[in-house]
Amino acid sequence: LVLEHRAFPLRPQAVAGQPFRGTYREEGWRRCGQMSATDGITFTPWPHPAMPGFSLPALEAAKCAAKQGDEVFERVHRALYEAYFTRSLDIADSAVLTRVVSEAGADLARFSADLSAGFAREAVVADYEAAVSEHGVRAIPTVILPETGRALVGLADLATYRAAIEEAAG
Secondary structure, three states, X not given: OOOOOOOOOOOOOOOOOEOOOOOHHHHHHHHHHHHHHHHOOOOOXXXXXXXXXXXXXXXXXXXXXXXXXXXXXHXXXXXXXXXXXXXXXXXXXXXXXXXXXXXXXXXXXXXXXXXXXXXXXXXXXXXXXXXXXXXXXXXXXXXXXXXXXXXXXXXXXHHHHHHHHHHHHX
């Protein structure tokens, strides 16, 4: 099984003041928390008046971390999710991103240079455009199994993933 991460910004442009309480976001957060609780994953309800309205900076950070190797990417990827979903940090904020990437053990000088180079934004936009035009992706998570063309969209339990992987493996 080879897992290939691709970036998909839900909001390619910044949108300020996204509410959380009483919205589909809060309900989704609650469901994710319930589904992942047995795996030791914590979803802390967003405590701030508004959510970050821009995922592009964090996706760029992940692309830069990936240039440092798979291990660094996996640590940074997980740290970004934990920062947002567990620690309620604004991962659209550059200072927060820098701190999270540093805490995950990435080479910060290399990360900063790669981020300044601008390749990451182009890579994120390319991932987004390919997902939309080639696969019709409109939501995250979306997992596509190329062997069967099957797409798992939104929350899916472990049994659903296992069945899709077994089907793809033949």
